Amino acid sequence: MSSRTYQLSAENVNVWFGERHVLKDVNLAFPSNQVTALIGPSGCGKSTFIRTLNRMHELIPSAGFGGKVLLDGEDIYGDGVDPVKVRLKVGMVFQKPNPFPTMTIQENVLSGLKLSGRKNPNNEELVETSLRRASIWNEVKDRLNDPALSLSGGQQQRLCIARSLAMGPDVLLMDEPCSALDPGSTRRVEETILELAPQMTIVIVTHNMQQAQRVADQTAFFLSEDGNPGHVVEFGATEQVFEQPVDPRTNDYVNGHFG
């Protein structure tokens, strides 16, 4: 293998909700500047897994966790690590666009700074670069002071991406970012992902096989069978996972035979 730096990696990640074991021994490495897609049927634990990567997982009251998540070599679940600091480095975009309804478009982009109590000398420039990187600048540049909810769903989602980008994260987690969007908006979000990929590590959960093939360098297939905890069945380069899967279950899933 090459000398890729593994900026983010999960080692033996196990997750429980109450007494129920939902993820078992997940080992995944996310190289810098690459896109990793997490695929698998509903309920296989991929959304749960992605939430462990920026410590959003622990916000669920019954959550339990075992294992390590290394960010730049440091375990984010280590003693004394502040989850808030982790989330500053690891941004997240959710399934449903969630712009802050009481804020304008511009305020939404800057909300991360305000929310983390940071000051930025040049807000206007930051708003423009963030919106440009999320490929939404041209659509909103004339109405930055309109309420965020005046945007369409696809625009709202790209605004949420811009909001995350404004924080300058090293890693961007995306939990089914296009599942609520129409094909046109989906295409634009995918273009955004591809533009961002050279600059950061991206992890994306998706139910859309074509999407995974279009955007991801590598793909992990999660599966949870017969009530057993979810685990990674296959992990590798996207082409290989889709075209020459090692495991027959991967083959069945990516070809639409089940799931």
Added chain:
Amino acid sequence: MEKVIDLTPVARPKASQPWARKSPKFIASAAFASIIPAAITLAFIATAGLDFMAALIAIFLPLQVIAAALVGVSVYGRRGILEGLLVVATIFFSSFVFVLLGSVIWSVVSNGAAAISPSFIFQNNYYIQPKTSLEYGGVGHAILGSLLIVGASTLVTVPLGLATAVYLTETQGKSKGIIRTLLQAMAGLPSVVSGLFIYAMFIASGITTYAGWTGSLALIPLMLPTVARVTEESLRLVPAELRNGALALGAPAWRAFVQVTLPAAKSGIVTAVLLGVARVIGETAPLVLTTFAADRTNLNLFSGQMGSLPTYLFNYIAFGFDESIKRSWGAALVILIIVAILFISARVASGTRTKARK
């Protein structure tokens, strides 16, 4: 010739809600079903000299129920019986509540209007006897007293109520169940008990004489459950996605709450405060026991008795003279007006800045 597609918008026609259309048969039978019972009832009132309310309940209502059931059956078949009965019940009970509320407001307005004048609102009660004519003296001191006493307890209760609601919704605290039960129990606390408690604690024990702040203190346990529960409900309505969105941006929990959850729940919290104020502004018993009453304007919450609208109303109605009862009605109207002003201004102030999609 090329086909021309006309895309100019057309004004909305009047009949553009086909689902709201009622069949002529339905309208006819429904009208029939209300006219016949009404006619029979009126005939009874005219001939037998029955009391209006008695006729309404004893004759009109049963007839109306039967007629509605018959219409229901003729239009919808068997399931129409229940449908007809439900329609009558809904209309009857909602108009009952409406009439009840309307008559309360009407009696206060019609009786109180006579007492209202600039002097009644701005003057205090010094040198005024129960039989003094209404041209002299008024509730100025009581308005200020009420506002001060209720204002002070609002200042204390709102942070407490907000904190309670935050504990109940935003944290994973272990005592939530107990706190909720305590709030419920507190909501059932008779106001006089609250007043008595403060009286025993501070006044009977000689710590202080009657004073405004003891009144504010007695109102807090009455106001707190309302503020806390309504705030809790409105915080609960804020979607979890917003909270998570803020946390995922690296916000500490308190900032996510202050900058995202709180603004999203703003109008609900304003309602909570308002309901809390409305709950206590008419409280009489705790104030009689703690602030007592005063005829002079007293703006110092920490010393001396203090007048307030409910105690003023209570005292003057107890005198029993015509003039004094008029003063009581006037005070009642002033309370209603203050609540109305609070309500409207809070609604305006909390008008949300977010507009729906244009």
